[in-house]
Amino acid sequence: MTRPSDSTVAGGQSLHRSVLLDQAVELLITEPAGRYIDGTFGRGGHSRLILGTLAKEGRLLGVDKDPEAIRFGETLAAEDGRFVVYHGSFADMTAAAASENWPEGSVNGVLLDLGVSSPQLDDPARGFSFMKDGPLDMRMDTTRSPSAAEWLNSADEKDIAEVIWRLGEERFSRRIARLIVMQRQETPLETTRQLAELVSRAVPKKDKHKHPATRTFQAIRIFINRELDDLESGLEAAVRLLAPGGRLVVISFHSLEDRIVKRYMRDLAKGPQLPRGLPVTASEIETPFRLVSKALKANEQEIRDNVRARSAVMRVLERRSDDRSREQ
Structure with a gap:
């Protein structure tokens, strides 16, 4: 459950190329002038590309548990007025959105890149890894x-x-x-x-x-870190926040978390399960959600560049627009 990244240096700060970066942002952004949430800001790999894709009217809210990530977020907020950062779990993204006066049903996309990030894992002082000795901490929010x-x-x-x-x-x-x-x-x-x-x-x-x-x-x-509990709460919060046509993009790195994401998205896309024998066909059961694509994984080149990317799985759910609902 590690969020892979390739380190580079820009402006004196370490930046990190997130796994499935281009694919995630391409699937996330449906309205360049819309509102978006990066629920796992980390070092801002996804957020920077999202901002590079948004129009000047677009807005991005970054959320992260880690105080060190928040420091990176504050730097980005000072550089780009379209971005704000919120210290907390993505399970609390409804409160984060409310702090920006974004009500439920008004967000065009939410991105969740699950698990511990490479900067956290690679820092012995954080205590996430057994590869180097350090204090036995493991807290994302210190x-x-x-x-x-x-x-x-x-x-x-x-x-x-x-x-x-x-x-x-x-x-x-x-x-x-x-x-x-x-x-x-x-x-x-x-x-x-x-x-x-x-x-x-x-x-x-x-x-x-x-x-x-x-x-x-x-x-x-x-x-x-209550990761699975936060994931279940975060998925529900994200879906409530989505506007018609908005998308939830989730990247997971372990079967435990991917199983939760897969089942949650599948059940929403299938709609209510009615008792057998009712005179209703599947086409007559309307659901406001659809799966955008099959599960996506990192390609061979990305895995060669970063072995931690081999376990990444990305899933995308969309709240149908009114026009699409009427077309069903």
């Missing part, structure tokens, strides 16, 4: 508690095992949780290296293509 270390050093063994199993699909979750509790009785877990080494000891069967701590780190990060 102004909120608890950190991963605070939770692991206080949670019940059963709860730790449940999180690692449910969100990491780790079959040795109970062994890992038991060892965490035993370890913290002697020395509190404080660093990513401590946790990675502990998990390596707990996992008896190693996958030669994957570090044994991969699933555990993923599970704890998802839990600490």
